[in-house]
Amino acid sequence: MNDNIIPTLNPVFAKRKAYREGSEHKPIWDLLDSVFDPELPGLTIWDLGILQDVRLIDGEWQIDVTPTYSGCPAVETINADVKAALKAAGYDKVKVNLVLSPAWSTEMMSPVGKAHLKSINIAPPHEEDRVQCPVCDSSNTKVVSQFGSTACKALYQCNDCFENFDYFKHF
């Protein structure tokens, strides 16, 4: 192990993580780890950073979710999936709130989420939009189109291995 490397979490995600760990509703947060973004296979809504809060108000579970992009069509599916996951575990009274504030950003994504994106050949978001090819790790890449298969992605090509890939936009 290299002692010179100080492991860091970005502050936005660290705050989210601390909040979750301090929550009294741990089983619900854990249950929601079975809900995935329908357009990003294997990426949970927690890892994506859109799951914001779990609260119990007057016997009803209130789940706060913030949309990635305002027109993202996956929102409705995610709502239904959240309800289904909790219902399967015996929680019937569930309300999913779409919250706009704080606005979602890629800083809210977990390191696990970013690693997962790379594993399915999607370049994870980078602060200065320095895009690395998910296949050969080259940084010699070019943008093909600022929009890809979904609103959250752009199309890139690697100049070294010529792979075409999606880049999850830094937002």
Add this chain to the structure above:
Amino acid sequence: MNQQQQNLFRFLVALGDDSVVLSHRLSEWCSNGPYLEEDIALGNVALDYIGRARMFYQYACEVEGKGRTEDDIAYFRNEREYTNLLIHELPINDFAFTMVRQFFVDVFYCEYLKQLMNSSDETIAAIAAKAVKESRYHLKRSEPWIRQLAEGTDESLRRIKDALLELENFVGELFLMSDWEQSLVEQGIAVDRAKLQKDWDAYVQKFLGESNVHFPDSQLQIRGGREGIHTEHLGHMLSEMQYIQRTMPGLQW
């Protein structure tokens, strides 16, 4: 609703109308884009605008408190009840026109929404915070296109110039204030559009100037959108946009 709520409702519907109308125009490129990636990009920009429209409409319905939904607002109002600014409703024309219009509104929204983030109304501030990030991204795409077309071939330059001529009379309306919007500015809810014009002009002139294109200062300003007075184009657009809901009201996917 008291007067203040009425003004707020009117404001939210107007901003929603601007977004939904432009969104529909952009979506008309679907399957007609110059090539596949551009086709998808225009569709994605349209999606951002429809999301924006939904947020404004949903909040408008909440303020109104009559149990209407965003679909009622979008699909069951006539042309004269739409209050979008006219620049959003003009037909898509050719690709150069679509991109020049997009560049103009992108520059406008980047500044307008940035200021709207300071609104004393928390929901409006939250919508603006979300939308401004999207508009900044849109601008990152429209600017290179304007440059590429302006510095491309004689043909692409001609098309850019035609688009500028066509649009110059519709720009001024973006900066027009009405009494009711002014009263919202005084309450800290809305943004004074008139104050944004100087910077907008300077930005656009400088950007186009770098490609040796001049944007003419128009004396003629076509206005009327906020009062429901539209160009001949909006009615045709709405008849297409609303057709299915009007034929089978309440229809769901």
